[in-house]
Amino acid sequence: MTFVAVPLPLLLVGLVARYTGVTAAGWALITVAVAAAALSAAVAARWCAEQRLRSDVARHERELVHTKRQILALVSHELRTPVTGVVGFSRTLSGRLDALDHDTLRLFVDAIDEHSNRLARLIDNVVVASRTPLVVVGGTCQLSTALSKAVARVGVDPDGARLQVALEGSLDACIDEEAAIRILANLIDNAIKFGDPEARIYLDGHVRNGHVVIRVANAGPAIPLGLRSALYDPFVQGDTTDTRTADGLGLGLHVCRQLVEAYGGSIHLVDHPRLTVFEIGLPAARVEPRRQVELPRPRRGPDARDVADGGRPSGRRPSTDRLVDHTPATVPTRRARVG
Known part of the structure; x- marks a missing residue:
């Protein structure tokens, strides 16, 4: 804006000089000085803004590194605990299997099962939390x-x-x-x-x-x-x-x-x-009540025989049976996938 505005005062210098005692050269110097001051202020403001931006970026980078270290330390600790339990109990079982009684074996197996379940839940939560966007599977x-x-x-x-x-x-x-x-x-x-x-x-x-x-x-x-x-x-x-x-x-x-x-x-x-x-x-998944469905019997030909009539040909029109559909119908849901 400063470079665009500078020529305008210069064009007005000649007009002002005709009605004042200041020469055109004097007005030109004044205009250039004002423009230079405005340009210097704009450059200083931009430099200050860049310094603030660099400071913010550096602070965010330090916070990111600190957070990353905290998360890695936390994940390492939480994963190491169940893994250590599984490895420790399994090695003891492997080395002293014949010397352990049934109750001790049961205790060790339960401990391995507990630690492995905990490890599985931790990994499962990490996997789900890392998926963006989350893909889910529909159903009831x-x-x-x-x-x-x-x-x-x-x-x-x-x-x-x-x-x-x-x-x-x-x-x-x-x-x-x-x-x-x-x-x-x-x-x-x-x-x-x-x-x-x-x-x-x-x-x-x-x-x-x-x-x-x-x-x-x-x-x-x-x-x-x-x-x-x-x-x-x-x-x-x-x-x-x-x-x-x-x-x-x-x-x-x-x-x-x-x-x-x-x-x-x-x-x-x-x-x-x-x-x-x-x-x-x-x-909630809405389950429709059982509904009655009428299904027509196949049309009989002229040679078809009706057992109820003693095997004689039947000339009656086919009737319908009222059948009950015992399969509950659920409302269709949107398709998605849980991975």
């Missing part, structure tokens, strides 16, 4: 069945006193079963890690306004208000990275939200005075 499932499998995957005794379940029916929802198991397993695992060790975990489910609603609640320390806005961000837990006491990568709730929203549902933290309650809602 019974959340009551998915809940039973999720409890088994986490390793909680379904008949134990710690788990209290109250479901209203089978709770058919528009979601792939494996995705439902992942969601419920992460919520249950989250309740175990951050709840009181001896407190009960409550799970209840019902249908409300066309959605299947599942709530997972546990007693324990309340989630700090400052962390609630970032609760579903990846690698975030209910405590800070330097002081975290619970295992895990902080991906459980992040994966839950990704999967729930991918299937048209929602997840949120419910305000409760004594419990930490997470509630998910998924579209």
Whole structure:
């Protein structure tokens, strides 16, 4: 703009010089000085803006490097723990198999199973969290069945006193079963890690306004208000990275939200005075009632015989039978894929 505006005052110098005592050369010098000052100010402002931009970029790069190191350290620690357990117990079994009694063998096998399941859940959450956009597969499932499998995957005794379940029916929802198991397993695992060790975990489910609603609640320390806005961000837990006491990568709730929203549902933290309650809602799968279908009999030819008429040729027109289709029809859902 400065270079465009400079010629205009120069053109006006001649006109001004005719009505003032200043010569045209004097006005030209004044105009050039003003233009030079404006240009210098513009250059200085641009230089300051570039310096601020470089400073911001450098700060973001330092933060990125720091975050990357934290994530790598966290992932290495969380993966090393179950791997060490599996390797340690398996080597002991391999070296002392004949010397161990049945109870000890059972203890070692259970420990290997627990560590391997934990490792599988960690890797599964990392894989799901790294996929953008998330590819899901359509279908319907019974959340009551998915809940039973999720409890088994986490390793909680379904008949134990710690788990209290109250479901209203089978709770058919528009979601792939494996995705439902992942969601419920992460919520249950989250309740175990951050709840009181001896407190009960409550799970209840019902249908409300066309959605299947599942709530997972546990007693324990309340989630700090400052962390609630970032609760579903990846690698975030209910405590800070330097002081975290619970295992895990902080991906459980992040994966839950990704999967729930991918299937048209929602997840949120419910305000409760004594419990930490997470509630998910998924579209309910509508099952049509059994319907009657009329199927015509094949038309009989002139030589066809009716058993009811003693084998005599029948000249009657074919009748119809009312048959009941016992196959429940579900509402088709959108096609997607959970990988």
